[in-house]
Amino acid sequence: MESQDSERDAILRALTPVVDGIAATFGPVCEVVLHDYRRPEGSVVAVAGAVTGRTVGGAMSEIGMRALARGEDAVDELNYVTRTGAGKLVKSSTMLLRDSTDAVFGALCVNVDVGEVDRVQGLLAALAGTAGTHADAPVTTFGDDIDSVVDALLDTHLLRQGQTWAGLDRSRRLALFRSLDERGVFAVRRAIEQVAARLGISRASAYSYLSQARAAHGTTANGTDDTHQEAHP
Template identity: 50%
Template sequence: MAHTKPAPGEEGFADRMLEAMKPVIDGLVATFGSNCEIVLHDYRRPEASVVAIAGSVTSRHVGGAMSEIGLDLLAQGDDAEYKLNYVTRTSDGRTIKSSTMLLRDGARVVGALCVNLDITELRMAVAAMTDLIGQNDPAPPTTLFSNDISDVITTVLAQEEERQGRPLAYNTRQSRQQVVRALDKRGVFRFPQAANLIAERLGVSRATVYADRTAVKQETAPPQVEG
């Protein structure tokens, strides 16, 4: 009896899809050259989402973690959409142009194919030309690419601190809960190590972080209807 391949939504489909994508990424890097990196992510295991990688722009390896951009997409669940042609900077100052194309098993988001192009040298050439014509573009935001999800969580915390304009440890209880709400929305709490990292950054105990999160969730919970 012939074995049929699983269809979308059936057990094993996501694994087959990701496996089928692996040979493709080498061909894409060969086409775009040494300044290109293609990363294949399995969003079902965000702490080690990188299942295949070709090229070396972000210095990650198989078994590495997703970036905070992937974390944001993961937090959006199945409503997430492609994130195309966005520009960020690495921690060492290089400029990266990227696209993240989501992979779905039916309606469910299970992974992503990410294209990263190092356009640092191109931007330097553009800067020289724009200097002549008197135009300046704002610097793109910095994105941390790391193999360790703890580094990604720390980066998200730093971003929230930058938005606040002051160290998170000086926040009032109300401001602290606003931070916890923002972090929860970005999906940070799905990782076990998040509470310790957040507590350290806020200058409070882990129990306080969980209490703040409980309070935030109670604020947003729908009212109970008595029968």
């Protein structure tokens, strides 16, 4: 395990100057972020640019959580468009880092602020009598605080149901926990306690819902057993 960590550390060190190089090449509309997924709550190990406001020591976004949840099945996500919580339109690519065993342990992410480009395109489209928009781009929470990312995911899923936790029946409650699990929320340290507090239920109840949701789906997150969170008190 120590040699594996040494290998991963070496890869991250080698990529650190690449972060600055890519950002410098594309200028102020570009941000490059290097993540170490071994530390979800502080995964940002290098950053250049200021598109999403990330800083070293900041937490991963739900995009990183999703990669963690998929484990070995995770794949690169390239040229996807999203919006920050402040409404900034961003085109991003997330390129996963793997060690010699092919295990995912981090990512190199490139974020480009396409708002200005989109506005120019809109003007040209209006002049040409055509229309194009990214109005349907999903909102992604980028923040240095992992709690804010978990809160945003939880709020999004409750709003999608159009209900409060108290208004959900058992099947929808299980679906909520399964959805959060699939997005890697419970790979984050103390996430189960945070979710329980936000929903107004006990920690034991939250673990019970998570266990039932996984059992109903026939799998467990990341191919591990349901005691994953117990390893992160």
